[in-house]
Amino acid sequence: MASELHLTPVLSDALVILGAAGIVIPVFARFRVTPIIGFILVGMAVGPFGLGRLVFDYPWLQYVTITDPQGLDPFAEFGIILLLFTIGLELSFNRLWSMRRLVFGLGALELTISAALVAFALMVMGQYWSGALGLGLALALSSTALVLPISGTKSPVGKAALSMLLFEDIAIVPIIFLLGAMAPYAASEGMDGLWTTLWTGALTVAVLMIGGRFMLPRLFAQAARTKSPELFLAASLLVVIIASLATAAVGLSPIVGALIAGLLIAETEYHTEVEGITAPFKGLALGIFLITVGMGVDLGVVIANIGPIAIAVAGVLTVKAVVTSVLLRMMGARRGTAVETGILMSAPSETTLIVMAAAASAQLIQPQTAQFWQIVTAIGLTITPILALIGKAVARRVDAAPPVSVDDGTQERSIIIGYGRVGQLVAEMMQKHGRPFLAIDADPELVHVARRKQHPLLYADARGPALDRIDLSGANAFILTMDEPVLAVRLVRKLRSSYPDVPIVTRARDTGHAAELYRAGATDAVPETLESSLQLSEAVLVNVGVAMGPVIASIHEKRDEFRDQLMLEGELSKRPKLKTSPTHS
Structure with a gap:
């Protein structure tokens, strides 16, 4: 009876494939990479040209390799x-x-x-x-x-x-x-x-x-x-x-x-x-098909x-x-x-x-x-x-574009770093209220968008030393809108070190990222998850019959409460609190 419990080659191979799928799919999904590459690499590793060639020397490898590729x-x-x-x-x-x-x-x-x-x-x-x-x-x-x-x-x-x-x-x-x-x-x-x-x-x-x-x-x-x-x-x-x-x-x-x-x-x-x-x-x-492909390599x-x-x-x-x-x-x-x-x-x-x-x-x-x-x-x-x-x-090299209607750095203006979806909305609001600004981005596609919207944009990559060569002495605020958490923290530290008195308002992925940005020196960090929750709450309260005025007041009170909590977590609770402008979704 005990001998019947031994793994047959077919069952062993099936377990290897299922195990590979159970490991490859979540691991590669965690890094936002298609599992196709993972399955090919697994096939190469467990196939007859990988670990499979060592089975005769190390019999235990038969349990983690494909013993019958055909x-x-x-x-x-x-x-x-x-x-x-x-x-x-x-x-x-x-x-x-x-x-x-x-x-x-x-x-x-x-x-x-x-x-x-x-x-x-x-x-x-x-x-x-x-x-x-x-x-x-x-x-x-x-x-x-x-x-x-x-x-x-x-x-x-x-x-x-x-x-x-x-x-x-x-x-x-x-x-x-x-x-x-x-x-x-x-x-x-x-x-x-x-x-x-x-x-x-x-x-x-x-x-x-x-x-x-x-x-x-x-x-x-x-x-x-x-x-x-x-x-x-x-x-x-x-x-x-x-x-x-x-x-x-x-x-x-x-x-x-x-x-x-x-x-x-x-x-x-x-x-x-x-x-x-x-x-x-x-x-x-x-996965099975790609593993067989990998085994053939x-x-x-x-x-x-x-x-x-x-x-x-x-x-x-x-x-x-x-x-x-x-x-x-x-x-x-x-x-x-x-x-x-x-x-x-x-x-x-x-x-x-x-x-x-x-x-x-x-x-x-x-x-x-x-x-x-x-x-x-x-x-x-x-x-x-x-x-x-x-x-x-x-x-980027082929399509490098010149600045769009950019003047010298002596004019007082806000600097928007990142001209994607969020950056464009900020720029439109600044333009609507007559506030001068300069957007900075390294995506050549966005240069043409800026031209169409008549927004001043400087083609430069904030990741590299290009930001050091730009005269930002006239900046009255920095707005960071990129969806890159590590880069945002690094830029906040860099800007706070160079411009200790200029407000830095930055986009945050969540409350934990916001706390990290406050520690780095941000004046305001706006978590996307928090703002979407507040806007959702506002919409629900208005639709169930609560008056708009009390709803807006409670939303701003809750926003300030979260902001104070995040600043405390970021060990910046003594930083002067800026007045929050009323916003309405």
Whole structure:
């Protein structure tokens, strides 16, 4: 009986994967970094080319390593299917229509030109045209999971990246369809039978699309009536499995069926519920897939082929960065935006690995070739955050702008350090009340915003020595609005040391940060969490019928009470208390 309790290789590997997910996801989320990088690194560490090679010398390592990498292949394939299913769920026709010019113009050109250039280069180096096409399309993709959290979706860089990434998400459907259709005939020189697969595949897809529009709403309506999450999940998986089996039966990849299933469910009113139920499986499935990718990275091979790999990484990054930047400039984007977006979008994607796996299973590329480009892709994914920093630095240099209507430093005025969302609001209020001010920021995008609003702005980076070269002798107040707690504390100390009598009003993230700012010498520190709570309280009291006057008085009394408490915590309770101006949300 005791022997039956020993871990089997399959169970041991499953525990390693679950343990990796339990560690990687929260740790990388704590540092606001996508877990994609973490899963790849875990795969490299616990795989057969990492700690796995030491199992024979240290048998206990079998409990923390993957002992049967090939045994994970079915799980990795199922992970890819679930990942493509969730991509289909996330696509919205309304969203695409509102951005159709950028998505189908910029996005289509970027993917097509980048893929063509990479494919041409591979053909010149001897790769057969079908394999070059598959690799070109794969390497031309960029990472939605990495790029959008870094760039956001509201900045010019974020909007440009979003449009291209949306088109790439859509393009996965025909790309996988094309590779799947070529699969049975990839090894032959001729294309006999390809059209048979194409028309049978197209017919299957049409049947799935038409049948799904009629049947899926009824299926999920029945599942919803039971109010059982388990039945809802079972219905979702049933749709994915049926669609995948249908496309696999006619010679296409099951991934095509998973994508179609996601697109069909996305058009029903139940897609939000399906997304929520399948979200945990998406993260785990992606984790399994990326761990298998990491396990395929042999550091020995990397070191032995460091030259070709470095050239391949540099070549892919350069082609994609140049193509993206040139296209953005041709469509009217500023130089800094074009360069930063190009560098950020230059690395391959996690979907690159999916398309590459489809190309390999279609026998369009050899296993050794697939392994080489998997290593290139894994390196590209890992350095994407570094590319983002490089892109910002290069954009600052390329797009450096002169000051906007800035006079000499003798005029008495308030200095606003940080011209983001909060800084712009402060500047507008200063302008409305006729108070002179000067804003300071190092974001070239904000220079154009300041010009449009006719706000005096000096292009300078408060993090470096640039602030020391600015004549601030005429400052009657310093307002710090940046959302960088460590930088805010450092600047408060620096300004208090140089200007002991000038008021310093600063934004604080919370009450603990406010107390730290008071210790550093701030005159007033405004915690965001406290102010939002006070404004919420004011709105509630007014809406339940309390008179405005007593509400405002009580809000200011509570604000002063918190301020005195924070100053006491900051050991500055003896500092003269400035009169608080009444504010109203």
